[in-house]
Amino acid sequence: MSNTIVMNFDFATNYILENDSVRLEPLKESHFANLFTETLQNPEIWTFSSLPAIGEENFRNYIQFALNNREKLTEYAFVVFDKRTNEYAGSTRFYDIQLSNKTLQLGYTWYGKQFHGTGLNKHCKYLLLEFAFEKMNMERVEFRADNANERSKAAMKSIGCKVDGVLRSNMTKLDGGRRDSIILSILRDEWFDEVKANLKKKL
Numbered sequence: 001m002s003n004t005i006v007m008n009f010d011f012a013t014n015y016i017l018e019n020d021s022v023r024l025e026p027l028k029e030s031h032f033a034n035l036f037t038e039t040l041q042n043p044e045i046w047t048f049s050s051l052p053a054i055g056e057e058n059f060r061n062y063i064q065f066a067l068n069n070r071e072k073l074t075e076y077a078f079v080v081f082d083k084r085t086n087e088y089a090g091s092t093r094f095y096d097i098q099l100s101n102k103t104l105q106l107g108y109t110w111y112g113k114q115f116h117g118t119g120l121n122k123h124c125k126y127l128l129l130e131f132a133f134e135k136m137n138m139e140r141v142e143f144r145a146d147n148a149n150e151r152s153k154a155a156m157k158s159i160g161c162k163v164d165g166v167l168r169s170n171m172t173k174l175d176g177g178r179r180d181s182i183i184l185s186i187l188r189d190e191w192f193d194e195v196k197a198n199l200k201k202k203l
Contacts, residue, residue, distance in 0.1 A: 017127040027077035034088040038112040045110045089115045102139040133191045147180040160195035
């Protein structure tokens with residue numbers, strides 16, 4: 001498996017990942033209104049964010065940052081549409097995409113509060129991991145979070161991520177403090193050997 005050729009992933013292509021419960025489509029400026037409404041109702045979404053996103057100007061900059069990095073061929077952001085409720089629920093993205101090293105990070109994930117605990121995240125992660133390992137032929141998918149973010153850590157572990165360690169005081173927090181970042185990952189063999197089947201059972 002480790003010798004497979006990397007797919008000719010095209011940052012300009014609009015990839016859509018979906019199943020019966022959720023649709024992931026590329027983030028566009030036109031999604032601003034739907035997503036901003038969600039953030040206004042749920043400001044606590046940004047408690048552990050590494051980028052300022054509260055308020056209209058900050059949120060526009062947040063979206064533009066993602067779109068700019070797609071043009072730079074380093075990130076690919078998706079908007080999350082919950083088919084069960086017919087609502088836009090949030091956003092997530094691939095970032096630090098290194099096609100030559102067959103690695104990427106999966107993060108910048110947030111959902112409106114009403115979507116927490118509904119199983120939406122597991123559906124999204126299944127589609128994203130399936131695409132990363134089986135279409136892009138990645139060898140490693142990495143996840144990072146504030147080590148104080150217990151909800152995020154529990155969510156990552158529940159989909160099969162293994163803890164690699166903690167980077168101490170590696171980022172500046174929006175409140176001016178310092179953040180310890182926990183690093184987790186899933187490897188290609190782990191996806192095919194156990195993670196895929198175990199995650200699918202939870203959908």
